[in-house]
Amino acid sequence: MRPTWQFGDVYGLDPELLGMVPRPVCAVLLLFPVTDKYEAFKQEEEEKLKGQRQEVSPDVYFIKQTIGNACGTIGLIHAVANNQAHLEFESDSPLKKFIEQTSKMTAEERAAFLEKDESIRVTHESSAQEGQTEAPSLDEKVNLHFIAFVNVGGQLYELDGRKPFPIVHGKTSEDHFLEDAAEVCKVFMARDPQELRFTIIALSKD
16 A cells, blocks of 8 residues: 555544544544453344344445454455545555455455465565564464444445444444544443453544
């Protein structure tokens, strides 16, 4: 990805701190702890949504997570693949190539393709090593999880490779997308008020 768009930390969810985030924002990543409370909620949500069909745009790019500890990679793919109109790629970008090759696939086919795609895995592992914290190995038990929020066709979507489908969180717009995504992040935090391990990252124009 060319450096016109950058990932940066969101330091808090009150209006003042959200106001410090460069605009426009095209995706938000949330890193959160997978607790018993969250797992129980996830199960309930799935059962409920299976009964009442959501209207999910065919333009939403969604990929299932079948590789352990790859939620950061999946989150990145979700953020980038749903914002191709905004982002510019380097001509030799492995991510661009992966998105193009999988554009017509189902979420499950994309997951199988990712399992075999060396270039994305190598990129993921090298960028993980650059991070401040030591990256966990692919099979180590990790109880933190990354998901992405994106705006597709004026709807706010939560994209989580551990879930069977995208979650629709209602209407949004380019101008209010960050604030709308922040409201959903607050719900995640309220579910586990004792937890402090939440990190929010915005993909915004530098």
